[in-house]
Amino acid sequence: MDQDKANFRAEIKRYLEKLSLREKALIAVGAFVLGILGLYALYQPIHRAFDRQERMVMKLSSDAKDIRLALTQYLTLKQRLGCTERKFKRANLSARIRTHLEKVLENEGKIPTGQYNIKRNAKRLLGEEFELSPYTIKFDTTSLKDLVSLLQTIFDGSKPLLITRLDIQKSRRSDKLSVTIDVTSIRKVKSRALDENTESA
Structure with a gap:
């Protein structure tokens, strides 16, 4: 198995040595482009995942603000209702x-x-x-x-x-x-x- 790998590497080396300078440059550029495309393909799903995460965090933050506002309004109204109820309880409304x-x-x-x-x-x-x-x-x-x-x-x-x-x-x-x-x-x-x-x- 190791011998096969060594033979394969040797053949690639001999092939590259036979190439002209221009051909070697084209192969290098092609490899670079493929590498960039690979990184881009890897980046896209990661970017989408982070984008989804950011939107989720923003929504949770907005929901939290709405909940805090609703809770504040509820507590304020409850306090007012309590004051009104105590006021009417103290009043004598037995008369017509x-x-x-x-x-x-x-x-x-x-x-x-x-x-x-x-x-x-x-x-x-x-x-x-x-x-x-x-x-x-x-x-x-x-x-x-x-x-x-x-x-x-x-x-x-x-x-x-x-x-x-x-x-x-x-x-x-x-x-x-x-x-x-x-x-x-x-x-x-x-x-x-x-x-x-x-x-x-």
């Missing part, structure tokens, strides 16, 4: 909401009886633990100061309610403000069934 709103309108908003309208809308559930009772209030006023006091008492008074919509239209001919407010009371319930007899409109 309509009666409470009438007092706020008359005492804080300085709106006389009969010059405002309170409409109770259909109840609905928030998840499985909370019941929402929405109301729509309409009235006219000329005092922005009284309006601000009214809104502050609705949201941050002894019986806090959520203000979900506020629409104020100013009259073109006078200082009268036409106000529409949507408010919602939140009550914790023990079951999904709504108690229709809890409170009459």
Whole structure:
């Protein structure tokens, strides 16, 4: 076996010795080109693998940022919900909401009886633990100061309610403000069934 290899090398050596200088140069260039092509063929899959790896790392990094952002938003909302829940738990909402709103309108908003309208809308559930009772209030006023006091008492008074919509239209001919407010009371319930007899409109 070793003898065959030696004979093969000797034949190649004799063949190369017979070649002219130009032929030897052409063979050397050809070998160099083949080597470059071989390296290129080897480089391509490695490059693609690194490229895939880089894209994967970038995607994971982007996903991680999205997850951190979503987690931050979730924790912030959870904290706000906890504060709101504690606030409504402390409030005494046993009194009828309509009666409470009438007092706020008359005492804080300085709106006389009969010059405002309170409409109770259909109840609905928030998840499985909370019941929402929405109301729509309409009235006219000329005092922005009284309006601000009214809104502050609705949201941050002894019986806090959520203000979900506020629409104020100013009259073109006078200082009268036409106000529409949507408010919602939140009550914790023990079951999904709504108690229709809890409170009459």
